[in-house]
Amino acid sequence: MSDLVNFTVNDGIAHVKLNRPEKLNALTIETLDQLIATAGELRKDRTLRAVIISGEGDSFCAGLDFATVTKKPLAIPLSLIPLPWRGTNKFQEACWAWRRLPVPVIAAIHGHCFGGGIQLALAADFRMATPDAELSVLEGRWGLIPDMSGVQALSELVGIDTAKRLTMTAARITGKEAHDLGLVTELAADPVAAAEVFARELATKSPDALAAAKRLFNSTWNSSPRATFARERIEQVLLLAGANAKVARAAAFKKVEPAYKPRARR
Numbered sequence: 001m002s003d004l005v006n007f008t009v010n011d012g013i014a015h016v017k018l019n020r021p022e023k024l025n026a027l028t029i030e031t032l033d034q035l036i037a038t039a040g041e042l043r044k045d046r047t048l049r050a051v052i053i054s055g056e057g058d059s060f061c062a063g064l065d066f067a068t069v070t071k072k073p074l075a076i077p078l079s080l081i082p083l084p085w086r087g088t089n090k091f092q093e094a095c096w097a098w099r100r101l102p103v104p105v106i107a108a109i110h111g112h113c114f115g116g117g118i119q120l121a122l123a124a125d126f127r128m129a130t131p132d133a134e135l136s137v138l139e140g141r142w143g144l145i146p147d148m149s150g151v152q153a154l155s156e157l158v159g160i161d162t163a164k165r166l167t168m169t170a171a172r173i174t175g176k177e178a179h180d181l182g183l184v185t186e187l188a189a190d191p192v193a194a195a196e197v198f199a200r201e202l203a204t205k206s207p208d209a210l211a212a213a214k215r216l217f218n219s220t221w222n223s224s225p226r227a228t229f230a231r232e233r234i235e236q237v238l239l240l241a242g243a244n245a246k247v248a249r250a251a252a253f254k255k256v257e258p259a260y261k262p263r264a265r266r
Helices: 028-043 076-081 091-101 118-124 138-142 150-157 160-169 176-182 191-202 207-220 225-241 243-253
Strands: 004-012 013-020 049-054 105-109 112-114 125-127 135-136
Touching: 004 076, 013 028, 013 191, 028 091, 049 118, 049 191, 076 091, 076 191, 105 118, 105 191, 105 207, 112 118, 118 135, 118 138, 118 150, 125 176, 125 191, 135 176, 138 160, 207 225, 207 243, 225 243
Parallel strands: 013 049, 049 105, 105 125, 112 135
Antiparallel strands: 004 013
16 A cells, blocks of 8 residues: 555554654545545454544645546546445545444644534544644535535534534634634544543553444444434344453453454444
8 A cells, every 4th residue: 555544553553644744644545545545445344442533744635636636537526435234435425434444543633624624533433633723624625515424423523503603604713712612522632642541541441442432433423213223232142152251251250451352244
């Protein structure tokens, strides 16, 4: 894989970095392809415990690089075609692939986080940001709407009036303002370090329980109570029958750190 997206895995924690700092990590079609491929490769690793997404240089991601993308006239229309078995096109999947991962994903935001960049960050499970980071649903500046899964993500995090306002005005807000609105989970002077600390905390928990919790919340957030209760029962039965729940119980009784087995499901 080329270097538009780099990743390393250390002790079960993957660090995924957008690596186009000279362009503020603006997204190209090739970057989208590599984000999708990276998520797919990480999904295969059952020893993986968490993922941190960040950007090299001065920014997290300044959004789509229109100048580069439009040099290939067919790139955008072809990338807009959804794949029926997953329900997303290339632009959407580059973000939503991280929701599909069965491990917690943390976005570490600094500098610019615009357009496709904020949609990538919103597709993560958690967001750490510097107080002075700049975030914007910037598509409105170009007479467009967010179409990389951002509408779905916004609907889960803020009220409809706030989502409309951010989308319609393309307003730039600081990391602190985003935190006040509920778009950012935690403020930190060094968001990558904060994400690492949180990822290490999550890694002390059962990987099967974390995966089940992510599936449960993602699939039932807007469901009826009845549907949610049914999904709770299914996930819990699978956990109770699994090896890692037994590991957790044994460790709790002995008051020792659990030594979990690799995650049972992809």
